[in-house]
Amino acid sequence: MxxxxxxxxxxxxxxxxxxxxxxxxxxxxxxxxxxxxxxPEGPYRETRRALPVSDARDTDESYTIGLMTREKRMALAKKAKAEKGKKKLKGAQGKKAARSRKPQPPxxxxxxxxxxxxxxxxxxxxxxxxxxxxxxxxxxxxxxxxxxxxxxxxxxxxxxxxxxxxxxxxxxxxxxxxxxxxxxxxxxxxxxxxxxxxxxxxxxxxxxxx
Known part of the structure; x- marks a missing residue:
């Protein structure tokens, strides 16, 4: 042969x-x-979930913030920072979970x-x-x-x-x-x-x- x-x-x-x-x-x-x-398992594919479009995008944010008091602006900034931290943590956890779900070599x-x-x-x-x-x-x-x-x-x-x-x-x-x-x-x-x-x-x- x-x-x-x-x-x-x-x-x-x-x-x-x-x-x-x-x-x-x-x-x-x-x-x-x-x-x-x-x-062998197929490659793990992460599918991002579609998020609804917020109605807030249709507003003029710069104009709205300009009318706020200093205290309200500080509170809003603090809230935005906290939300950013949560998203970062959630993203890190998601990546870790994705790594743990990676297909094992056959x-x-x-x-x-x-x-x-x-x-x-x-x-x-x-x-x-x-x-x-x-x-x-x-x-x-x-x-x-x-x-x-x-x-x-x-x-x-x-x-x-x-x-x-x-x-x-x-x-x-x-x-x-x-x-x-x-x-x-x-x-x-x-x-x-x-x-x-x-x-x-x-x-x-x-x-x-x-």
């Missing part, structure tokens, strides 16, 4: 409670914890794949959902195939996903050497041996292992 940042791939889904994964629990091939991806999910095609650490986005995944797992049924298995937190989520051909965007490619380092010690498993051979560019030997 040609290496390209934009691809359309066959995707499936799995979870840690499947019978063939019970022995490993919720652990990936690196020994870490499997993570389900979250859908959680990166775990994905299983053939490490000779998508090396461990490869990070990609599923364009239809916006979810981001990182390849940190593999599976015996994935070696030699253009399929990526997406980890789901439950069987319900797994079944809802099913099998889909999805466009993905590779954000960053993983490390082939790191993939080899992990897999070389596991070559007693045929699918690991096949990935090792493919990573070593021994494609004919790899294809012979079915």
């Amino acid at each position: 040609a290496r390209a940042d934009s691809q359309t791939v066959r995707t499936t889904a799995y979870t840690h409670t499947e019978s063939d994964h019970l022995a490993y629990g919720a652990r990936n091939a690196l020994g870490g914890t499997l993570q389900s991806a979250t859908i 959680r990166i999910g775990s994905a299983a794949a053939d490490w000779s095609r998508w090396p461990v650490g490869t990070t990609f986005r599923v364009l239809s959902t916006g979810q981001v995944y990182k390849v940190d797992d593999y599976g015996w049924a994935l070696a030699g195939r253009n399929t990526i298995d997406l980890y789901m937190a439950s069987k319900g989520d797994m079944n809802r996903w099913g099998v889909r051909h999805e466009p993905i965007q590779v954000i960053s490619w993983g490390d082939r050497q790191a993939s080899l380092s992990v897999l070389q010690a596991r070559q007693h498993y045929k699918h690991c041996r096949r990935m090792v051979l493919a990573l070593q560019d021994k494609h004919e030997e790899a294809a012979a292992l079915r």
